Amino acid sequence: MPKSMCKRVAVVTFLMMALICSAAAKNAISVHVPLPPSNPLKNAEEQKQQNSNASVLFSGKKLPTLGRAVAIGYYPSGCLQGGVELPITGPTWQVMRVSRNRNWGHPELVNFLEHFAPIAAKATGWHGILVGDMAQPRGGPLPFGHKSHQIGLDVDIWFMPMPDRLLSKDQRDNISASNLVAADGKQINRENWSSADIAFIRTAAEQPEVERVLVNAAIKKELCRVESNDDKSWMSKVRPWYGHADHIHVRLKCPADSPDCRAQPAVPSGDGCDKSLNHWFADWILRLKIPDNSGSAKGLKLKDLPPACAAVLNAPAGPTSANMGEPSDAR
Ligand SMILES: [Zn+2]
Secondary structure: HHHHHHHHHHHHHHHHHHHHHHHHHHHHHHHOOOOOOHHHHHHHHHHHHOOHHHHHHHHHHOOOOOOEEEEEEOOOEEEEEOOOOOOOOOOOOEOOOOOOOOOEEHHHHHHHHHHHHHHHHHHHHHHEEEEEEEEEOOOOOOOOOOOOOOOOOOEEEEEEOOOOOOOOOHHHOOOOOOOOOOOOOOOOOOOOOHHHHHHHHHHHOOOEEEEEEEEEHHHHHHHHHOOOOOHHHHHHHHHOOOOOOOOOOOOOOOOOOOOOOOOOOOOOOOOOOHHHHHHHHOOOHHHHHOOOOOOOOOOOOOOOOOOOHHHHHHEEEEEOOOOOOOOOOOO
């Protein structure tokens, strides 16, 4: 084909394409359905929330969401829909630090505590148990004290018998738990330690819904020393961790109703009394001044949590609990 002809064909093709395109554009305009106007203010608001500090957002929610209970995400990165409250006083338990409003959890955690309290009391000879932090009403990162406790399946329970009287709000906020670990961190504090503490830890670890019980390494070492019983299946669940010198941390398995709850890797088999325990007594580990419960999660932003947590945060509140706030019945 001569060059000039080639050029003409190209020009004609171009003109035809342009016509087709403009016709298509006209058609498109004729069938155009107007979209609802986008709300730039709302989008900016959502964006701002996503970049906000999640512990501030979640600790600001004083009530749980409506709806069925679901644990969402991972123990140190998630939230809780439909949380329920553990009553601050029961026949064999009292909740401590009530003013923190952290006595919330997945119903399986509340059920666990209600059945564990009397059997722990029986196993130890105590009047009952003192319950520390569980989760915030909607879970999520806590502004201080813990890295986990975010999905309503973690609870701290004190190494101290419940007294045979009702503690006042003030006492619950100010009494400290007994420290069972010596100052050097290498062994237990024999002044405070008793065989009831072993029964307490063991009873918690023996519950089938319990996934792990975290204790200070010196306490784990003492259990390894005195527990000569052949049945050590419960011992594998008792794991050494930083802090945890004045309380146990009980973690439940992901509940069946929570498909978006991420399970932790299974505990290694065996009683955990092998030489892996020695690592905890290395000088550099003992020198680490890691706060109890190994830090906090206050650096997390909302966008760092599972996307469903934004919906949990913004959902309508559930009904007010009968016993929120002050232990009005306490002396
Ligand atoms: Zn804890």
